[in-house]
Amino acid sequence: MPFTSRRLRAALLATASVTLVAATLPAPEPLGIGDRLFPHLGNPGYDVLAYDVSLTYTGTNAEPLDAVTTIDARTTAPLERINLDFARGTVRSVEVDGLASDFASAGEDLVVDAPVRLPAGAPVRITVRHTSDPSGDEANGGWVRTADGLAMANQADAAHRVFPGNDHPADKAYFTFRVSAPDDLTVVAGGLLAGKRARAGTTTWTYRTRHPMATELAQVSIGRSAVLRRTGPGGLPVRDVVPAADRAKLEPWLRKTPGQIAWMEKQVGPYPFETYGLLVADTETGFELETQTLSLFERSLFTGTGYPEWYVDSVMVHELAHQWFGNSVSPRSWSDLWLNEGHATWYEALHAEQHAGKPMERRMREAYARSDAWRAAGGPPARPQVPSPDHKISLFRPVVYDGSALVLYALRQEIGQAAFDRLERTWVRVHRDSSATTRQFTALASRIAGRDLTAFFDGWLYGTKTPPMPGHPEWRSGATRTSKAPQSPARAPKPE
Known part of the structure; x- marks a missing residue:
């Protein structure tokens, strides 16, 4: 992608110098794109096209990693200042199109002054030299320290605790x-291996995605991993x-994945994506996570005793299904x-029903x-209550x-099996590699149902109350409190 040259930027800066000297920007402040659940998440005025994230790991997961994050974007509005989401790291310098730029922190935003006012529709490259600190509160996500290194768990709003964006x-x-x-x-990282270079006791690994990805994924x-x-x-x-050390013990579970992929393809x-697989980490997070092309699983899920086979299979299929629903088709807002x-x-x-x-x-x-109890405790499905500030998960x-x-x-009951199956396949085909809304889903359902x-x-x-179930007028929502089951095992307590 062509970028405005440094010479042209310098010329623009010179011609605009009087205006820039006369202008006084307001104090830096955190911005957002208006998400009801995360008001300061995301930033207006630009569309990111690509990230290049470079990290240097010294061998201990208790120390900050040196990092350089380069962001290629296109402005969607005139900008004198660029807000990036970033916390839990030290920013050493910022460049905009190769020119050193002033910056400041405001809340969990890194606020960068552009060297010259950027018009709408302009390509822009932002380079941030920073650290990426894995020693923070893992309950709120970001880096997860494992027995032998690091992994990421960025959902829902924690990627900016690892890199700016x-x-x-x-x-x-x-x-x-x-x-x-x-x-x-x-x-190992999301996407495919694009290069590997060894020098003086250090190896640099390069991975690239072939499809766009949300930061949370x-x-x-x-x-000290084996790649199978x-x-x-x-x-x-x-x-x-x-x-x-666990490759033989885990093999009976891992060999199930190709069959599970084939089963999901039959459904939708x-x-x-370009690849898939499981990242089994020796850590305790309390959940599994559908990171794109490489889903994160706790080692104990597979090596612990007393977990029924169907239960572990269910967790594996749950995270696999997210590759279509949530990863390929991502939510436009967190209420989706x-x-x-x-x-x-x-x-x-x-x-679980079929197998x-x-x-x-x-x-x-x-x-x-x-x-009804779940709706009272957490809000209706498409209008969930705001997460607690100190525990976003x-x-x-x-x-x-x-x-x-x-x-x-209920939808399958209402429109029938054939229409429901057509809706599912159409949804993931039409919105592949994009973000989509609840309104788009309901409109597509109406069109297919006729x-x-x-x-x-x-x-x-x-609704705050659950409507009558089509085809089952005798069903009653009579619980007065939340209870243990039946919740998806993906984030539910594991059975004894």
Whole structure:
């Protein structure tokens, strides 16, 4: 992509110098794109096209990593100042199109003064030299320290605790990761390996994505890992990243992935990315995470005792389904989260019904019984309550898991199996590699059903009380408190 040359920038700066001297910018302040759940997340005025994130890991996960993040973007409005989401790191310098720029922090924003006023529609390259600190509060996400290194868990608003950017799924971009680490460690990241160079005891690994990605789905793993390779449907490269000492113990689980991909393709169509696999990390997060092309799993899920096979299979299918729902088709706002988690829970439950004899209808009836309580505790599916400021992951409540899968069950009851299947396939095909809204989903459902479903969705997505279930007028939502089941295992407590 062509960028305005330094000579032209210097000329522009010279001709505009009187205006710049006369102008006084207001004090830096954190901005956002108006997300109801995360008011200061994302930034207006530009669209990120690509990230290049370079990290240097010295061998200990207690020290900050030296980093350089380069952002290629295009302005969508005239800008004198560029806000980036960034926290938990030290900024050493910032350049805009090769020119040194003043910067300041405001809340969790890095606020950069452009050397010259940027017109709308202009390409811009922002280079930030900074540190990336893994020693912060892991409960709020970002870097996760493992027994032998690091991994990322950036959902929902934690990518900017690792690198600066436009940290909102409405602005997806291509990624390049360049990670230098000691020779005895293995680095894997989202996308495909694009290069590997060894020098003086350090190896630099380069990975690139072939599809745009939301910042919350970025993944980098550094550790004493084995990379296990196999082939999925249609020749899809499948690579799993596991603690080297556990490769034999984990193999019975890992060999299931190609069959699970084939099953999902039968439900909704071709797998949407260039590769897939599991990152099994020796850490305790309390959840598993659908990072793009390389889903994060706790080691204990596979090595612990007492976990039924169907349960572990369900977790694997849940994160795999997210590659279509949430990753390829990302939420335009965080209130659209039900589209991610409701669909992943739906296919998790459908797989359990078909492969483990766990009836979908029974699970949905139990969910219906608790639905009113879930709505009272967490808000309706498409209007969830704001997460607590000190624990953003509290957004992931039962109402967006089984409570939202229940919406899909009601929709299938309402429009029939054939129309529902056509809707699912059409949704992931039409909106592939983009961000989409609840309104777009409901409009597509109405078009495929051949009738207006506005009243149906108003009740099921936004009502404080659960509407009657089509085809099951006898079902009752009578719970007066939240309870343990049936919640998707992806973020639920694991069974004893």
